[in-house]
Amino acid sequence: MMTAPLALIGRILLALMFVPAGFSKFAGLSGTAGYIASKGLPFPMLLAIGAGVLEVVAGLAIIVGWRTRIAALALALFTLLAALIFHAYWSLPADQQMMQQLLFMKNVSVTGGLLLLAAFGAGALSLDARRGTKP
16 A cells, blocks of 8 residues: 555655755744734744754654654644744735735644644654554
């Protein structure tokens, strides 16, 4: 059956959005903090570092299937908050709405995939399965 390899491929593809994004936050930390500050959020440097750590650590955890449900829930909450804060297309001029709406809907859709991963687990090809955690 294809369930185990498809679950592994799905985990890798979901994590591909987060791991490189987390590393890029560290590569341009001051720019990331500036963008966060532009949205009126407090402690932008701390939030930039925290976002980078979350994306890298939870993304890698999802790839290898370690504590997958927790990692997926954490990234689902992060992704949904990012959509609401950074892609609030409804508050923009009409000529800027389309791109931000697309990014918003992408984040909402990814959140859905992460919630499915949290609900059903990492699958048989995972560290969770090897250590006896319900995959």
